[in-house]
Amino acid sequence: MSRYSLIKRSILLGENKIKNRVVSSPISTNMANNDGTISENVLNYFGNLAANDIGMVTVGAASVSKEGGDAVNGIHIGGEIHEYGLKKLASKIINEGSTPVIQVYHVGAQGNAKYSKQRVVGPSKYMVPDIGTESEELNVDEIIKIENEFVDGIVQAFDCGFRLVEIHLGHGYLLHEFLSSHMNKRNDLYGGSKINRLRIVLNILDKVNKKSKKITKNMGARISANDFIYGSLDLKENKELINILDENNFAYYSVTAGIYETAGQKYIQMKEGSYWEYAYNLKKMTKTAVIAQGNITSLEMGEILIKKKMCDMFGMAQALIADPRLVKKSFNEMENKVIPCVAHLKVGSCHRCRYLKQKDLSFDCITPSSWHRKNLENDNYTKKKEIAFWKMLEKLKKDITGKKLANVKAIQKSFVGKF
Ligand SMILES: Cc1cc2nc3c(=O)[nH]c(=O)nc-3n(C[C@H](O)[C@H](O)[C@H](O)COP(=O)(O)O)c2cc1C
Numbered sequence: 213m214s215r216y217s218l219i220k221r222s223i224l225l226g227e228n229k230i231k232n233r234v235v236s237s238p239i240s241t242n243m244a245n246n247d248g249t250i251s252e253n254v255l256n257y258f259g260n261l262a263a264n265d266i267g268m269v270t271v272g273a274a275s276v277s278k279e280g281g282d283a284v285n286g287i288h289i290g291g292e293i294h295e296y297g298l299k300k301l302a303s304k305i306i307n308e309g310s311t312p313v314i315q316v317y318h319v320g321a322q323g324n325a326k327y328s329k330q331r332v333v334g335p336s337k338y339m340v341p342d343i344g345t346e347s348e349e350l351n352v353d354e355i356i357k358i359e360n361e362f363v364d365g366i367v368q369a370f371d372c373g374f375r376l377v378e379i380h381l382g383h384g385y386l387l388h389e390f391l392s393s394h395m396n397k398r399n400d401l402y403g404g405s406k407i408n409r410l411r412i413v414l415n416i417l418d419k420v421n422k423k424s425k426k427i428t429k430n431m432g433a434r435i436s437a438n439d440f441i442y443g444s445l446d447l448k449e450n451k452e453l454i455n456i457l458d459e460n461n462f463a464y465y466s467v468t469a470g471i472y473e474t475a476g477q478k479y480i481q482m483k484e485g486s487y488w489e490y491a492y493n494l495k496k497m498t499k500t501a502v503i504a505q506g507n508i509t510s511l512e513m514g515e516i517l518i519k520k521k522m523c524d525m526f527g528m529a530q531a532l533i534a535d536p537r538l539v540k541k542s543f544n545e546m547e548n549k550v551i552p553c554v555a556h557l558k559v560g561s562c563h564r565c566r567y568l569k570q571k572d573l574s575f576d577c578i579t580p581s582s583w584h585r586k587n588l589e590n591d592n593y594t595k596k597k598e599i600a601f602w603k604m605l606e607k608l609k610k611d612i613t614g615k616k617l618a619n620v621k622a623i624q625k626s627f628v629g630k631f
């Protein structure tokens with residue numbers, strides 16, 4: 213029997229048979245053209261993931277309007293100009309052998325005008341401490357416009373060939389902000405009571421259902437299991453939301469946690485395996501397929517999580533940025549050839565791919581195994597950088613061997629042992 217027999221089993225999400233249980237988690241790359249259309253780099257990046265045995269490739273955070281984006285080169289969705297590129301992207305992922313999924317979102321009050329050149333808006337006035345811009349409160353007409361933009365984006369994604377569409381209800385972005393009493397201080401129809409805080413999501417789903425009853429059964433949702441703010445959103449608080457999505461026959465839920473304000477906490481929680489526990493707890497609340505993620509670095513770990521029934525599928529982001537061939541290599545028993553994301557070895561050791569934290573906003577990765585650099589227009593990866601990477605890796609490996617490594621393994625083992 214293969215080491216990865218559970219991972220290799222297909223799964224039905226809505227009307228789509230996904231060939232295995234590995235998900236490339238949503239990643240925004242800031243590599244779209246200036247008008248938000250799909251560039252060659254975007255095509256090559258996601259096409260390359262699709263060609264490497266990943267069951268489902270999620271194209272990250274496509275904003276439903278220019279105002280809803282976090283950076284000038286984010287992907288946009290909804291307008292006619294996006295159709296051509298989105299069709300090319302979906303068919304590229306299919307032709308390379310994977311299932312294409314696209315995530316739709318609006319950045320909301322976590323926007324940063326410095327990067328997006330747009331005004332920053334939210335359900336209420338709110339300021340991310342690290343950014344320091346207070347958002348403008350949306351009026352009801354503007355909220356209705358955003359609801360319609362979500363519907364247009366979702367419908368366009370399916371029309372362009374994406375098999376599943378993931379609505380972003382987490383990470384402190386606009387829809388999360390409406391759901392959360394920490395960020396939503398309104399006292400009209402869109403704020404106050406829980407049903408009012410849910411209204412924007414309910415309206416989007418109603419409008420989508422009016423287009424076709426079949427749409428929501430091919431939708432997934434990014435759900436926040438904890439935003440690390442006392443009294444704000446966690447799974448218990450999100451129970452009504454989950455019931456609503458269940459009633460709409462959603463295909464899957466992808467569990468996440470944290471908002472910009474509490475970003476520091478999420479890496480610690482991930483290291484301790486809390487994100488997997490969120491997936492396990494969500495699985496107890498629903499029959500819908502659950503995708504776990506956060507610090508999953510190997511297929512071995514994914515196989516254990518599925519075996520322990522903590523999730524139905526698992527996602528990886530940084531591990532696949534660092535080595536997009538991880539799955540192919542592992543299926544071919546070449547796990548020792550996988551090059552790791554160093555941030556997974558030591559929290560805080562690298563932020564290079566987190567372009568919003570960089571000065572030049574270009575998305576790239578420091579490992580020599582990361583996405584084909586020859587495809588980058590401004591290839592600045594030199595032999596010097598490669599040597600520096602190997603040195604860093606050696607040092608980190610030394611740092612975490614012995615007691616520290618044993619500790620990390622013990623934490624993970626005892627955690628998984630609980631289930
Ligand atoms: C460069 C980068 C971009 C990301 N973009 C998105 C995104 O567009 N949407 C989203 O929901 N999560 C996004 N994430 C979060 C990842 O999907 C993932 O949940 C997180 O990195 C933890 O998983 P990991 O330990 O496998 O990296 C991004 C992460 C990184 C590193």
Ligand code: SF4
Pocket residue numbers: 530531533534552553554555556562563564565566576577578579
């Ligand atoms: S750039 Fe750094 S943090 Fe990002 S995937 Fe590569 S090694 Fe990991």
